[in-house]
Amino acid sequence: MVSFTSILTAAVAAATAVVASPLELINRGIQPGTGNHNGFFYSYWTDNRGTVDYNNGPRGSYKVSWSNVNNWVGGKGWNPGPPRKIAYNGTWNNYNVNSYLALYGWTTNPLVEYYIVEAYGTYNPSSGTTKFRTLESDGGTYDVYRTRRVNQPSIQGTATFDQYWSVRQVKRVGGEITTQNHFDAWSASGLKLGSWNYMIMATEGYQSSGSAEIEVRQA
Numbered sequence: 148m149v150s151f152t153s154i155l156t157a158a159v160a161a162a163t164a165v166v167a168s169p170l171e172l173i174n175r176g177i178q179p180g181t182g183n184h185n186g187f188f189y190s191y192w193t194d195n196r197g198t199v200d201y202n203n204g205p206r207g208s209y210k211v212s213w214s215n216v217n218n219w220v221g222g223k224g225w226n227p228g229p230p231r232k233i234a235y236n237g238t239w240n241n242y243n244v245n246s247y248l249a250l251y252g253w254t255t256n257p258l259v260e261y262y263i264v265e266a267y268g269t270y271n272p273s274s275g276t277t278k279f280r281t282l283e284s285d286g287g288t289y290d291v292y293r294t295r296r297v298n299q300p301s302i303q304g305t306a307t308f309d310q311y312w313s314v315r316q317v318k319r320v321g322g323e324i325t326t327q328n329h330f331d332a333w334s335a336s337g338l339k340l341g342s343w344n345y346m347i348m349a350t351e352g353y354q355s356s357g358s359a360e361i362e363v364r365q366a
């Protein structure tokens with residue numbers, strides 16, 4: 148993810164240039180940022196290229212469509228996001244474009260961005276990385292990877308940090324995720340986590356167009 152500063156600058160410029168009625172703003176979906184909605188935390192971030200129409204829905208649901216973006220990610224969950232068993236369902240059909248459906252979160256000290264990937268499109272995020280191990284959880288086999296991000300956007304601004312990945316070998320849309328199983332497998336691989344920051348059931352799009360409607364809840 149990229150910093151909010153450039154987005155805010157662009158948003159201020161756009162807001163100054165165009166006066167929209169409140170109804171028009173509602174119809175366009177919520178603005179990038181984080182907040183609480185219907186008892187869930189949400190985060191929606193974009194590097195502001197292309198268009199994203201992100202809308203929070205009932206309970207832990209959201210609906211999004213995106214067009215010609217460079218990079219966007221968002222969804223609903225919890226903040227902080229300690230280990231919990233979650234369930235999710237919905238529609239995500241982006242197999243032919245670059246997109247992820249993943250339980251996505253952050254820790255601090257150390258700063259870590261993590262993904263439990265349930266489905267991905269044309270790009271497997273573990274491409275070109277070394278597999279640490281596999282784990283069995285919630286009826287599937289996941290491969291564990293680590294990648295490193297150097298001077299990249301993070302929840303603490305531009306930083307250098309690791310990304311931990313569990314990537315489900317057989318993609319699916321809907322089911323339960325016992326996060327503790329993944330945290331344990333990462334820990335056993337020497338991949339240390341820090342203090343819990345947010346955790347969301349995220350959709351991400353990279354240089355693509357697509358759509359999704361996803362609902363998350365405590366299992």
Ligand SMILES: *[C@@H]1O[C@H](CO)[C@@H](O)[C@H](O)[C@H]1NC(C)=O
Pocket residue numbers: 208236237238360361362
């Ligand atoms: C998730 O499942 C619930 C229960 O069946 C259903 O009411 C809801 O519409 C589903 N959410 C999505 C986003 O499909």
